[in-house]
Amino acid sequence: MHTGPTNTLTDVRGIRVGHHQVCGDGWLTGTTVVLTPGGGAVGGVDVRGGGPGTRETDLLDPRNHVERVDAIALCGGSAYGLAAADGVMQRLGAAGRGVVVGPRSGDTVPIVPAAVIFDLGRGGEFTRRPDAGFGAAAFDAAMSEAGAGPVPQGAVGAGTGAVAGGLKGGVGSASVLLSGGTTVAALVVVNAVGATADPMTGELYGARFGLPGEFGLTVPSEGPLPGSGSAPALATTIGVIATDATLTKAQCAKVAGVGHDGLARAVRPVHSMFDGDTLFSLATGAEPGPDPAALHELLTAAADCVSRAVVHAMLAAVTVTTPAGTWPAYRDVYPSAFAGT
Amino acid sequence: MHTGPTNTLTDVRGIRVGHHQVCGDGWLTGTTVVLTPGGGAVGGVDVRGGGPGTRETDLLDPRNHVERVDAIALCGGSAYGLAAADGVMQRLGAAGRGVVVGPRSGDTVPIVPAAVIFDLGRGGEFTRRPDAGFGAAAFDAAMSEAGAGPVPQGAVGAGTGAVAGGLKGGVGSASVLLSGGTTVAALVVVNAVGATADPMTGELYGARFGLPGEFGLTVPSEGPLPGSGSAPALATTIGVIATDATLTKAQCAKVAGVGHDGLARAVRPVHSMFDGDTLFSLATGAEPGPDPAALHELLTAAADCVSRAVVHAMLAAVTVTTPAGTWPAYRDVYPSAFAGT
Numbered sequence: 060m061h062t063g064p065t066n067t068l069t070d071v072r073g074i075r076v077g078h079h080q081v082c083g084d085g086w087l088t089g090t091t092v093v094l095t096p097g098g099g100a101v102g103g104v105d106v107r108g109g110g111p112g113t114r115e116t117d118l119l120d121p122r123n124h125v126e127r128v129d130a131i132a133l134c135g136g137s138a139y140g141l142a143a144a145d146g147v148m149q150r151l152g153a154a155g156r157g158v159v160v161g162p163r164s165g166d167t168v169p170i171v172p173a174a175v176i177f178d179l180g181r182g183g184e185f186t187r188r189p190d191a192g193f194g195a196a197a198f199d200a201a202m203s204e205a206g207a208g209p210v211p212q213g214a215v216g217a218g219t220g221a222v223a224g225g226l227k228g229g230v231g232s233a234s235v236l237l238s239g240g241t242t243v244a245a246l247v248v249v250n251a252v253g254a255t256a257d258p259m260t261g262e263l264y265g266a267r268f269g270l271p272g273e274f275g276l277t278v279p280s281e282g283p284l285p286g287s288g289s290a291p292a293l294a295t296t297i298g299v300i301a302t303d304a305t306l307t308k309a310q311c312a313k314v315a316g317v318g319h320d321g322l323a324r325a326v327r328p329v330h331s332m333f334d335g336d337t338l339f340s341l342a343t344g345a346e347p348g349p350d351p352a353a354l355h356e357l358l359t360a361a362a363d364c365v366s367r368a369v370v371h372a373m374l375a376a377v378t379v380t381t382p383a384g385t386w387p388a389y390r391d392v393y394p395s396a397f398a399g400t
Numbered sequence: 401m402h403t404g405p406t407n408t409l410t411d412v413r414g415i416r417v418g419h420h421q422v423c424g425d426g427w428l429t430g431t432t433v434v435l436t437p438g439g440g441a442v443g444g445v446d447v448r449g450g451g452p453g454t455r456e457t458d459l460l461d462p463r464n465h466v467e468r469v470d471a472i473a474l475c476g477g478s479a480y481g482l483a484a485a486d487g488v489m490q491r492l493g494a495a496g497r498g499v500v501v502g503p504r505s506g507d508t509v510p511i512v513p514a515a516v517i518f519d520l521g522r523g524g525e526f527t528r529r530p531d532a533g534f535g536a537a538a539f540d541a542a543m544s545e546a547g548a549g550p551v552p553q554g555a556v557g558a559g560t561g562a563v564a565g566g567l568k569g570g571v572g573s574a575s576v577l578l579s580g581g582t583t584v585a586a587l588v589v590v591n592a593v594g595a596t597a598d599p600m601t602g603e604l605y606g607a608r609f610g611l612p613g614e615f616g617l618t619v620p621s622e623g624p625l626p627g628s629g630s631a632p633a634l635a636t637t638i639g640v641i642a643t644d645a646t647l648t649k650a651q652c653a654k655v656a657g658v659g660h661d662g663l664a665r666a667v668r669p670v671h672s673m674f675d676g677d678t679l680f681s682l683a684t685g686a687e688p689g690p691d692p693a694a695l696h697e698l699l700t701a702a703a704d705c706v707s708r709a710v711v712h713a714m715l716a717a718v719t720v721t722t723p724a725g726t727w728p729a730y731r732d733v734y735p736s737a738f739a740g741t
Contacts, residue, residue, distance in 0.1 A: 111458040145483040
């Protein structure tokens with residue numbers, strides 16, 4: 060069991076990722092689009108946070124009709140940021156992607172579930188939030204050549220304004236190639252009321268779930284995090300788990316649910332009333348459907364990919380200062396953790 | 401037990417309703433905004449259709465944090481129409497309404513759950529669908545003097561392009577004043593794969609639930625509806641139930657759920673895999689909270705208001721012809737039903 064070629068979400072063949080963000084002049088926010096292959100991917104969702112901001116999640120209930128998702132929009136801007144999904148829909152609709160609902164093959168309704176994080180005001184101006192143009196720009200980035208390559212991590216896309224337990228959060232991703240040839244991967248936007256690192260020791264909770272040689276971190280010697288009580292009053296971690304396995308819609312819902320276990324191992328506390336933690340899942344179906352043992356392995360891997368993606372987000376973060384404050388990066392607060400790397 | 405003064409949703413004091421629609425030149429769609437009093441109303445939702453298009457429904461789960469809703473957007477345009485909610489959010493945010501999330505009292509995130517109906521292409525052009533401007537215009541209509549008056553019914557707002565079982569659908573509303581002084585009311589956008597009238601007799605299913613003297617319809621003599629198999633392939637009935645009672649968020653969810661029973665009595669079949677039937681509920685809290693017997697009465701009234709609102713929608717409809725087709729109104733197909741009125 061080892062990581063895929065890039066150890067990011069795009070290791071699932073056909074999945075593309077695009078970021079768009081604006082920083083400075085009061086801005087510190089963005090949007091990330093996860094684009095599925097033509098024809099879509101079977102989708103699922105599990106909403107576990109107490110303060111979610113979501114769109115098109117009801118259709119993902121396994122009881123409901125539509126099975127395939129064209130794209131998922133992860134957005135800054137709290138509920139305002141749901142507007143970014145409009146831009147993704149416009150782009151997909153213009154390309155004739157989505158559920159065919161009219162007499163012509165191009166008469167489609169694209170399926171674009173979305174979730175948001177709370178990052179309002181972190182750039183200094185409360186009203187600087189993503190709109191439909193952010194979604195369109197992130198879609199264009201996903202469609203560019205780089206959209207199929209390694210996913211940029213850190214303060215990009217929907218993670219631009221992300222903060223986690225007083226440290227800078229952001230986008231993280233991870234993948235694994237299972238023994239049977241199935242790839243599982245996760246992309247998360249880490250923005251949590253809770254902490255990703257043990258406040259007493261500085262150890263990243265999720266690091267213990269790394270694949271051999273993945274992190275190489277040591278226990279930091281800096282001791283307790285100063286000001287570790289300064290967690291944001293509102294937060295939310297969101298993300299996408301993708302696999303090339305063939306899954307039913309109900310199995311996709313299960314993947315999203317177990318993915319939250321990976322979040323629970325990497326963020327503490329999590330799923331609070333001040334987080335809207337939401338995970339989506341996508342199954343492209345290029346590989347066969349799993350037997351019960353293989354599904355068990357896939358679910359376990361999905362949770363671990365989420366935990367590992369959280370760690371990658373924290374490791375990719377850089378310290379950010381805006382008129383609203385300074386959010387130090389893990390690597391600047393705990394440089395000794397990297398002594399062995 | 402009798403209707404409120406207008407027999408529409410605005411009989412619940414503080415609730416305002418605004419419509420915006422565009423007809424002609426390929427258009428036949430619109431948006432309806434239900435606006436709550438300042439400070440909002442406790443909200444609930446129940447999604448029972450198999451093909452829903454929704455936004456901000458997860459936050460209405462009674463387990464979750466936010467209790468109060470600022471407005472509900474009902475939209476034409478299938479999932480594209482969810483963009484209308486952006487315009488409502490912009491208006492509310494500019495007015496400083498919503499959950500206060502920043503250091504200043506005006507730093508708010510308005511709570512605007514939304515649902516859509518499928519009406520794409522009914523005006524002749526597939527790409528003519530509501531955007532954020534529709535939501536803003538419907539909000540402005542709700543804020544106008546007329547917004548507190550009797551709710552316009554028929555082919556208005558989100559009901560502009562609505563069709564139900566081969567007949568013209570649209571917006572309908574109804575209210576009731578309960579013995580204890582509580583008002584309950586419903587507004588629905590009737591757009592269903594199923595029929596609202598018995599195809600053999602032409603009787604409106606919901607008419608039997610009218611208050612004394614409310615409808616005065618007779619059994620029509622026209623016989624079976626010609627072409628009654630021409631139901632739309634995709635539809636969706638959506639609506640809002642409002643009351644001035646003080647309800648918990650969980651009780652609001654129950655109201656929305658029982659409201660679907662009223663839909664089941666008035667539309668057959670309903671909640672199909674080709675409908676995204678979704679009902680919201682709002683409790684303004686001006687009247688006291690109900691004891692168990694009063695809650696029972698309130699729930700029963702909520703279901704009946706939904707059934708009655710469906711009938712009012714069908715009675716308010718007028719025959720509409722566009723380049724995409726003709727949808728005859730109930731009153732034009734069954735004129736004999738009105739012999740006694």
